[in-house]
Amino acid sequence: MKKIVIIGSNHAGLAAINVIVNSGIEAELVVFDKNSNLSYLGCGTSLFVGKQVESINNLFYTSKDAYETKSSKIHINTEINKIDFIEKVVYAENQEKVEIKTEYDELILATGANPIELNLEGRDLKNIHTVKIFQDCQVVDQLLEDEAIQNIVVIGAGAIGIEMAEAVKRRGKSVDLIEKKATCMSNYFDPWFSEDMDACLMDNDIHLHYSEEVLAFQGEEFVEQVVTNKAVYQADLVLIAIGFQPNTGLGKNKIRLSEQGAFKVNLKQETNLPGVYAIGDCATIYSNALEKDTYIPRATNAVRSGMIAGSTISGIDLESTGTQGTTGISIFGYNMVATGLNLSEAKKARFDVLYTEFEDLQKPIFMEENHSVKVRIVYDKNTRRILGAQLASYHDISMGIHFFSLAIEEKVTIDKLKLTDIFFLPHFNQPYNYITMAALGAK
Numbered sequence: 005m006k007k008i009v010i011i012g013s014n015h016a017g018l019a020a021i022n023v024i025v026n027s028g029i030e031a032e033l034v035v036f037d038k039n040s041n042l043s044y045l046g047c048g049t050s051l052f053v054g055k056q057v058e059s060i061n062n063l064f065y066t067s068k069d070a071y072e073t074k075s076s077k078i079h080i081n082t083e084i085n086k087i088d089f090i091e092k093v094v095y096a097e098n099q100e101k102v103e104i105k106t107e108y109d110e111l112i113l114a115t116g117a118n119p120i121e122l123n124l125e126g127r128d129l130k131n132i133h134t135v136k137i138f139q140d141c142q143v144v145d146q147l148l149e150d151e152a153i154q155n156i157v158v159i160g161a162g163a164i165g166i167e168m169a170e171a172v173k174r175r176g177k178s179v180d181l182i183e184k185k186a187t188c189m190s191n192y193f194d195p196w197f198s199e200d201m202d203a204c205l206m207d208n209d210i211h212l213h214y215s216e217e218v219l220a221f222q223g224e225e226f227v228e229q230v231v232t233n234k235a236v237y238q239a240d241l242v243l244i245a246i247g248f249q250p251n252t253g254l255g256k257n258k259i260r261l262s263e264q265g266a267f268k269v270n271l272k273q274e275t276n277l278p279g280v281y282a283i284g285d286c287a288t289i290y291s292n293a294l295e296k297d298t299y300i301p302r303a304t305n306a307v308r309s310g311m312i313a314g315s316t317i318s319g320i321d322l323e324s325t326g327t328q329g330t331t332g333i334s335i336f337g338y339n340m341v342a343t344g345l346n347l348s349e350a351k352k353a354r355f356d357v358l359y360t361e362f363e364d365l366q367k368p369i370f371m372e373e374n375h376s377v378k379v380r381i382v383y384d385k386n387t388r389r390i391l392g393a394q395l396a397s398y399h400d401i402s403m404g405i406h407f408f409s410l411a412i413e414e415k416v417t418i419d420k421l422k423l424t425d426i427f428f429l430p431h432f433n434q435p436y437n438y439i440t441m442a443a444l445g446a447k
C-alpha cells in the first residue's frame with residue numbers, strides 16, 4: 005500500500021484529503037499540521053471581530069476527528085522541520101518535543117503562506133499583530149474588549165486591511181488606515197472603483213492616510229504611536245495587513261521556486277521532484293489573463309489545486325484550468341468584484357490595452373429598491389481578448405463577475421460580448437443591460 009504524506013491540513017490539504025479518501029485507492033494517508041485546528045476560514049476573521057458572526061465555532065467546517073479514518077492519521081500541533089527528498093522521509097516534532105520520522109511514497113506540500121512582516125524599529129512592542137490564523141482572530145477580539153484600547157491603526161488597504169478597518173469600526177473604535185499607495189485595493193481595482201470604496205470608508209468615519217509609509221513603532225512596553233513619513237498616529241493596537249508570502253522553507257534549494265518565491269508547479273500540481281506536489285498558497289498557479297504562471301494566494305485556488313493533486317495521486321486525470329484571480333469585497337454594504345487584470349496591471353504586463361465602461365441604475369427607474377452600478381471591461385487592443393473586468397454597486401452584483409471569469413478563461417473577445425444573450429427582468433436588471441452597453445461602447 006502506498007504511503008502519502010500531506011504537510012498542512014487547511015483548505016488546500018483538506019481538499020486533497022477529500023479526493024484521495026473518496027477515490028477509494030489503497031493508500032495510507034498521514035497528515036501533519038503545526039497548528040491546533042484545521043479548516044479555519046480566515047475570511048471570517050473580520051466578520052467575527054466586527055460581531056457580524058456570533059459563534060467563532062462557525063468559522064470551521066471540519067475537525068481532526070471528522071477526517072481521521074482507518075487509513076488516515078492527522079497529527080496536529082506537529083511541525084515538520086526537515087524533509088529528506090532523497091530518502092523520502094519527513095521529520096516532525098510534536099508538542100511534547102518528540103521527533104516523528106515518517107517515510108512517504110508521495111508527498112503533498114500544503115504549507116500555505118505567511119503574512120509579510122514590517123520589520124521596523126519598535127516591531128517587538130506589544131499589541132502589534134498580523135492577521136492570519138484563528139489565534140490571531142482570538143487575540144484581536146480580546147484586545148478590542150479592553151476599554152483602554154481605543155485607537156487602532158491598520159496598515160495596508162488591501163482586502164484584509166479594509167475588512168479589518170470596518171470590523172474595528174463596528175466595535176466603536178477610532179481607526180486610522182495607512183497605505184503606501186494612493187488608493188485602496190489598487191492591485192485589483194482601477195481608481196474609478198477604489199475611489200468609491202475610499203469614499204465609503206470615509207463616510208463611515210475611517211481615517212485614510214494614503215501615499216504614506218510607516219517608518220517605526222514607538223512606545224515603552226506596548227505600542228503607543230505609529231510613525232510614518234508624514235505624521236505620528238496614536239495607537240493602542242496595530243494590525244499589519246500588507247500581504248502574504250509563500251511558506252516554502254521546507255523545499256529550500258531542492259524544489260524550484262517562481263520569481264514570487266512560490267513552489268513552481270505544472271497543471272497537475274507536480275513540482276520538479278517526482279512524487280512531490282505543491283498546492284494552495286505555497287504554490288504557483290497559471291493565469292489565463294497573463295498566459296503564464298503567477299502567484300495568487302486565495303482559498304478558491306487552494307481548494308481547486310488540492311482537488312487536482314488529490315486526483316493525480318488517486319489516478320484520476322484532472323488538470324488545472326488556471327485562474328483569473330477573481331475576487332470580491334463588501335464593506336459597509338458597498339460591493340466590488342473583479343477578475344483578470346485591471347488597467348494598471350494589464351499595462352504593467354505590457355499589453356496594448358483599451359477599456360470600455362458604463363454606469364447606470366441596476367433596474368428600470370420605476371423599481372423602488374435600486375442602486376447605481378458601474379462596470380469596466382479591460383481588453384487587448386490587438387487581439388480584442390478580454391483581459392479583466394470590474395463591477396461595483398450597493399446592489400449585489402457579485403454573480404456577474406463569474407461571466408467575465410469564464411470569458412477570460414475561454415479567451416472571448418470584447419466584440420463577442422456585444423450581442424451575447426443577457427436576460428431582462430425588472431426585478432434584476434434593465435433591457436439595455438450595463439454589460440451589453442459597455443461592450444457596445446468598445447472602440
Ligand SMILES: Cc1cc2nc3c(=O)[nH]c(=O)nc-3n(C[C@H](O)[C@H](O)[C@H](O)COP(=O)(O)OP(=O)(O)OC[C@H]3O[C@@H](n4cnc5c(N)ncnc54)[C@H](O)[C@@H]3O)c2cc1C
Pocket residue numbers: 011012013014015016017036037038039045046047048049050082083084085114115116117135136137164251254283284285286301302303304305306
Ligand atoms: C484574514 C483573511 C481573510 C481571507 N479572506 C479570503 C476570502 O475572502 N476569499 C479567499 O478566497 N481567500 C481568502 N483568504 C485567503 C485564504 O485564507 C488562503 O488563501 C487559504 O487559507 C490558503 O489555504 P492553504 O491551505 O493553501 O494555506 P493555509 O490556510 O495557510 O494553511 C497552511 C497550513 O499549513 C500548516 N503548516 C505550515 N507549515 C507547516 C509545517 N512546517 N509543518 C506542519 N504544518 C505546517 C499551517 O499550520 C496551516 O494550517 C483570506 C486570508 C486571511 C488571512
